[in-house]
Amino acid sequence: MRVLGIETSCDETGVALYDTEQGLLGHTLYSQIELHAQYGGVVPELASRDHVRKLIPLIKTLLNDSATQFDQIDGVAYTAGPGLIGALLVGSAVGRSLAWTWQVPAIGVHHMEGHLLAAMLEQPTPTFPFLALLVSGGHTQLVHVAAVGQYTVLGESVDDAAGEAFDKTAKLLGLGYPGGPALAHLAEQGSPNAFHFPRPMTQRPGLDFSFSGLKTHVLTTWRAQPDQNETTRANIARAFEEAVIDTLAIKCRRALSQTGLTRLVIAGGVGANQRLRTRLVQLADELGVAVYYPRPIFCTDNGAMIAYTGALRLAAGQSQSLEFSARPRWPMSELIW
Numbered sequence: 001m002r003v004l005g006i007e008t009s010c011d012e013t014g015v016a017l018y019d020t021e022q023g024l025l026g027h028t029l030y031s032q033i034e035l036h037a038q039y040g041g042v043v044p045e046l047a048s049r050d051h052v053r054k055l056i057p058l059i060k061t062l063l064n065d066s067a068t069q070f071d072q073i074d075g076v077a078y079t080a081g082p083g084l085i086g087a088l089l090v091g092s093a094v095g096r097s098l099a100w101t102w103q104v105p106a107i108g109v110h111h112m113e114g115h116l117l118a119a120m121l122e123q124p125t126p127t128f129p130f131l132a133l134l135v136s137g138g139h140t141q142l143v144h145v146a147a148v149g150q151y152t153v154l155g156e157s158v159d160d161a162a163g164e165a166f167d168k169t170a171k172l173l174g175l176g177y178p179g180g181p182a183l184a185h186l187a188e189q190g191s192p193n194a195f196h197f198p199r200p201m202t203q204r205p206g207l208d209f210s211f212s213g214l215k216t217h218v219l220t221t222w223r224a225q226p227d228q229n230e231t232t233r234a235n236i237a238r239a240f241e242e243a244v245i246d247t248l249a250i251k252c253r254r255a256l257s258q259t260g261l262t263r264l265v266i267a268g269g270v271g272a273n274q275r276l277r278t279r280l281v282q283l284a285d286e287l288g289v290a291v292y293y294p295r296p297i298f299c300t301d302n303g304a305m306i307a308y309t310g311a312l313r314l315a316a317g318q319s320q321s322l323e324f325s326a327r328p329r330w331p332m333s334e335l336i337w
Contacts, residue, residue, distance in 0.1 A: 001074045001315055005307025008051045008091030009083025009111045011042045014303035015058045017066050018311050026066035027304040030054045037177045048086035055094055070102055077310020080108025081327030088326035096324040105319035107310045114305035115267040118294040126292040131261045136268035137163035140209045142255045149337025154255055155207025162244055163270045165211035169218050169240050173233050183237050184273055190238025197243040202250045245276050249283050264291045272299040
C-alpha cells in the first residue's frame with residue numbers, strides 16, 4: 001500500500017509518500033519561519049493561507065521526484081488534530097478531496113501519534129512495548145506504548161509544555177523566532193555553574209510536568225541582574241536548559257522504574273535538542289535501557305510520520321467518510337484501534 005501523508009498542523013507544510021513494502025519513498029517540507037519571524041511567533045491566519053499556497057505545489061513536486069503517478073497511490077493520510085484549526089482544515093480538505101478524486105480511502109491522523117511512531121521509520125526499529133517521551137511545542141507526555149494503537153499516558157504537562165517553555169523563555173531573553181533552537185544555541189556559550197534553577201515537580205511523586213514556574217523563575221532572575229549582558233543571558237539560558245533536561249531525565253528514570261520497560265523512545269521537536277539526547281543516552285546506558293529517536297528532521301512536524309501512521313491505520317481497515325473534521329484538541333486517550 002502506497003500512502004500520501006499531509007501535515008499542516010501549525011507552521012510547517014510537510015508531505016511524504018510511504019509504501020508498506022518499500023518504506024519511505026520521499027518527503028519534502030516547507031517551513032514558515034521567515035513568514036512568522038517578523039511577528040515573533042506563529043500567526044494562525046497567515047499560517048493557514050501559506051498552507052493553501054504551498055500544499056498542492058509540494059505534492060506535485062513530491063510525486064514528480066518519487067516518479068509516482070496519482071493512480072499508484074492507494075490512500076491519503078492527513079493530520080486531523082491537534083493543532084491550529086485553520087491550518088488543520090487546509091490539510092484535511094485537500095487530503096480528503098484528493099482521496100475522493102483518486103477514489104482511494106482517506107484517514108485523519110492524530111498529530112502526536114505520528115510523533116509517537118516516527119522512530120519506526122529508522123533503523124534499528126524499536127520493538128514493543130516501550131516508553132515514549134513526547135516533547136514538542138504543545139505537548140510533553142510520557143506514554144506507555146504496548147503496541148500500535150495501544151497507548152497509556154503516564155504523565156503530561158499540566159501547564160506549559162517543554163517546547164512552549166523554551167519558546168517563551170527565549171522571548172523573555174530577547175531572542176529571535178523560533179525561540180527554542182535559538183535558546184539552545186545560546187546555552188552552549190553559558191557556564192553550567194553560574195545559576196541553578198529548580199527542577200519542577202521532581203520532589204513529589206508522579207510523572208506529570210510543569211514548566212510555567214520555571215519560565216517565571218527565568219524572568220525574575222534576569223530582571224535581578226545588574227549586568228544584563230550577553231554573558232548573563234547565555235548563563236541563564238544554560239541554567240534553564242539544564243533544568244528542563246534534568247526534569248525530563250528524572251521523570252524518564254521514574255517511569256522506566258515504575259513500568260519495568262527496557263526501551264525508551266524520544267520524539268517531538270524538543271527531541272532534536274542535542275543536550276537532551278546526550279543526557280537520555282547516558283541515562284539509558286546507566287539503566288541498561290535501549291534508546292531510540294528519529295533523525296532531527298523527523299522530530300519536528302513532517303509528512304513522513306503522518307504517511308507512516310496513516311498507512312498502518314488504512315492497512316488495518318480504517319478510513320474516513322466524506323464528512324471530514326479537524327480537531328484542534330484531541331486527547332490521545334481517545335485513540336482506539
